Amino acid sequence: MLELRNLKKSYKEPDGSELPILDVPHWKVDAGEQVVVIGPSGCGKTTLLHIIAGILKPTSGHVLIDGWDIPLLNESERDQFRALRIGYVFQTFNLLQGFTALENVMIGMAFAGKGSDRARAIDLLDRVGLKHRLHHKPGQMSVGEQQRVSVARALANKPKLVLADEPTANVDVGNQQLVIDMLRNSCREEGVALIIVTHAPQVSSQFDRVDRLTEINLVAKKKVDEIERQLHPAG
Amino acid sequence: MNLIKIALRSVQHRSLASGLTALSISLGVALVVTVLVINGVIGKTFRQGAQGYDLILGAKGSKLQLVLSTVFYNQEPLPPIPYRYYTLLNTSRYSAEVEAAIPIAMGDRYQGAPVIGTTPDYFKKLIRPDGKPYSFMQGESFKNSDIFAAVVGYTTAKQHRIKLGDKIRFGHNGGTRDDDLHEAFTVVGILDHTGSPNDRAVFVNLEGFYQQHEGDEGPLKVDYSLLEAEKDARLGGAEDAPVEETEADEDETPHERRLTAVLIVTKEQDAQVAATMSQIDQMMENQPGVSIDETQLISKHQRRKVVNTAVTALQPKLEGELLEAQAVAPVQEIAAFYQDVIGNIQYILILFAVQVIIVAGIGMMVSIYNSMNERRQEIAIMRALGARRVTVMSIILLESILLSLGGGILGVLIGHSLVWGLSPLIMEYSNVMVRFWDFQPAELILIPGLVAMASVVGYLPAVIAYRTDVAQSLQP
Numbered sequence: 001m002l003e004l005r006n007l008k009k010s011y012k013e014p015d016g017s018e019l020p021i022l023d024v025p026h027w028k029v030d031a032g033e034q035v036v037v038i039g040p041s042g043c044g045k046t047t048l049l050h051i052i053a054g055i056l057k058p059t060s061g062h063v064l065i066d067g068w069d070i071p072l073l074n075e076s077e078r079d080q081f082r083a084l085r086i087g088y089v090f091q092t093f094n095l096l097q098g099f100t101a102l103e104n105v106m107i108g109m110a111f112a113g114k115g116s117d118r119a120r121a122i123d124l125l126d127r128v129g130l131k132h133r134l135h136h137k138p139g140q141m142s143v144g145e146q147q148r149v150s151v152a153r154a155l156a157n158k159p160k161l162v163l164a165d166e167p168t169a170n171v172d173v174g175n176q177q178l179v180i181d182m183l184r185n186s187c188r189e190e191g192v193a194l195i196i197v198t199h200a201p202q203v204s205s206q207f208d209r210v211d212r213l214t215e216i217n218l219v220a221k222k223k224v225d226e227i228e229r230q231l232h233p234a235g
Numbered sequence: 236m237n238l239i240k241i242a243l244r245s246v247q248h249r250s251l252a253s254g255l256t257a258l259s260i261s262l263g264v265a266l267v268v269t270v271l272v273i274n275g276v277i278g279k280t281f282r283q284g285a286q287g288y289d290l291i292l293g294a295k296g297s298k299l300q301l302v303l304s305t306v307f308y309n310q311e312p313l314p315p316i317p318y319r320y321y322t323l324l325n326t327s328r329y330s331a332e333v334e335a336a337i338p339i340a341m342g343d344r345y346q347g348a349p350v351i352g353t354t355p356d357y358f359k360k361l362i363r364p365d366g367k368p369y370s371f372m373q374g375e376s377f378k379n380s381d382i383f384a385a386v387v388g389y390t391t392a393k394q395h396r397i398k399l400g401d402k403i404r405f406g407h408n409g410g411t412r413d414d415d416l417h418e419a420f421t422v423v424g425i426l427d428h429t430g431s432p433n434d435r436a437v438f439v440n441l442e443g444f445y446q447q448h449e450g451d452e453g454p455l456k457v458d459y460s461l462l463e464a465e466k467d468a469r470l471g472g473a474e475d476a477p478v479e480e481t482e483a484d485e486d487e488t489p490h491e492r493r494l495t496a497v498l499i500v501t502k503e504q505d506a507q508v509a510a511t512m513s514q515i516d517q518m519m520e521n522q523p524g525v526s527i528d529e530t531q532l533i534s535k536h537q538r539r540k541v542v543n544t545a546v547t548a549l550q551p552k553l554e555g556e557l558l559e560a561q562a563v564a565p566v567q568e569i570a571a572f573y574q575d576v577i578g579n580i581q582y583i584l585i586l587f588a589v590q591v592i593i594v595a596g597i598g599m600m601v602s603i604y605n606s607m608n609e610r611r612q613e614i615a616i617m618r619a620l621g622a623r624r625v626t627v628m629s630i631i632l633l634e635s636i637l638l639s640l641g642g643g644i645l646g647v648l649i650g651h652s653l654v655w656g657l658s659p660l661i662m663e664y665s666n667v668m669v670r671f672w673d674f675q676p677a678e679l680i681l682i683p684g685l686v687a688m689a690s691v692v693g694y695l696p697a698v699i700a701y702r703t704d705v706a707q708s709l710q711p
Contacts, residue, residue, distance in 0.1 A: 046710075047706075050706050050709075053619070055618075055619060055705050055706050055709075056706050075623075075624070076623050076624075076625075079618065079621050079622065079623045079624075080621065080623070082619070082620075082621045083620065083621020083622075084621070088619055088620070090616075090619075090709065094612070094616045094619070094709065095616075096244075096613055096616060096617075097248060097613070098244045098245055098247060098248025098249075099244050099248075103236060103244065106236050107236055107241065107617070107620065108620040108621060109236070110236040110237060110238070110241065111617065111620050111621040111622040111623075111626065112621055116236050153620075157621075
């Protein structure tokens, strides 16, 4: 379903030199599979998700989703592809403050050009336990409720893949498991592949497949090895 | 959800800033609307004011004063002219040029409303400013035999709750206690609304008007024996002989009857009309797309040209023979006055109002531009959800257009409310009735104008939205 091949991403430093961020020779996620990617801060987790979502373009390499090579699409096509096939759950929820819970779920439908499916939006909010909060704005909801709206929004356009970037980082402990359960169950019900990036062990421990970015990403691996060498010079 | 609803939600989310921005636009628009409406109505009234007649024969002096006092009743009348001029205009000497001559005598007021002494011909032979014949809401015109009968204009009747059969008294000071009030006049008719200064006037039988002043020492005092003698003399011998006034004529008796002015309707020249119609036919053949309405307009315009030709011929003849009087074409005087004075004031006011709108537009740009910093994340979220660059750009432009149109609609309502609120004042000072729904065609330009302005001022913030770096703006 998702396959990364020789994926590289680097940024230009002010002095003109290249700062490598990602170097992923090969990585694959099957349709409907649920994967957790863990790694320390600064190892390129968010950049990886942005490249998969087509928000960022890699410096080189291939991102294949259902046979489409995302970096080969132009920006407008990538936007359309993202709207139709990828759901995104952010660490800070990123709900639009001026819109109600229902409108936040429906707005993604508008950008996908599919027309507004109000019934599906209500159904999704019902499934995350927010049917009584349809017309509440984010400011009127708890953080746990806001992240549940974000989960419903990610599934609005029946995507093939949901990317969740630290979905429990800003949620209180009581709601963390609820959010993870809803995310996993909803993706399972919809047959959607799920990639969660986290550094929370209590989240990763629940998944069958846990990938370490320090193993996938050669840049991160190199950094870790260097730190190891500095810490244990003799070894 | 569509883009308009998304833009509307964004506007609502910043309701205070949006409201203030729209308000600033609305004030500019209200100013433009007020100027346009008042100017339009005044212009229309000015242009229509004297459509019922082609010439005013009055005393020598300021032409403009003669027109303003006779047509709009808002200037003191010029000194009166001899009654015999009116009699003369009804003789065969002028029958080739004059269709109708209507005498008017002014000087008195009823509760501030001008009182006009005239004959029933005023309502029979003149037409209203809108081109229709005079009609009555109640009653009818007075007859020659109804000496102390009056017809009241629509507004005055409404203002003073005058009904048929009421007795009204008037005098030089508007019918106050200080006035030397004479006979009461019985109201026999109330005019329909005409949208002209006549709505504020009170018309009384000229004979009654004279008889009321019989005790006066003023110039309107009547000596009926002299009058009848003069009439006989004129009707009997003036048809072919030239009517040059002599020094003896100028040395009038203090008892001679006098008038403020005579309103003259000229005859159309058949040959000229035929020639004009032939020109119109030719014009129509060359312009097959011209509609019936335009034909009528052309015809009306051409008719006016023909009448003007008749006026041009009659004017010097009158002034050459009636030495104490001048003949003024009100349409020309009003057009010149309108062009020279009111037109320039209007131009300056509209320029000023447009400047206000432009300043408000720049204010709107600053307001949206400033909001862009705090909206970068919102735009990035939309982009992450699949919105294209042009989509977010369109949303910002739509916000700008919605604010402008909202402000514009509010401004139109404020402008018309203002005009409506000021209408009693405008009526009092200018005799012009302005209603809430007096829309001007020029107001239609405001809509595309505001959309164009909103597109221009919204462009810079929209470009910022277009260029938003999604990955960077999404960072927590």
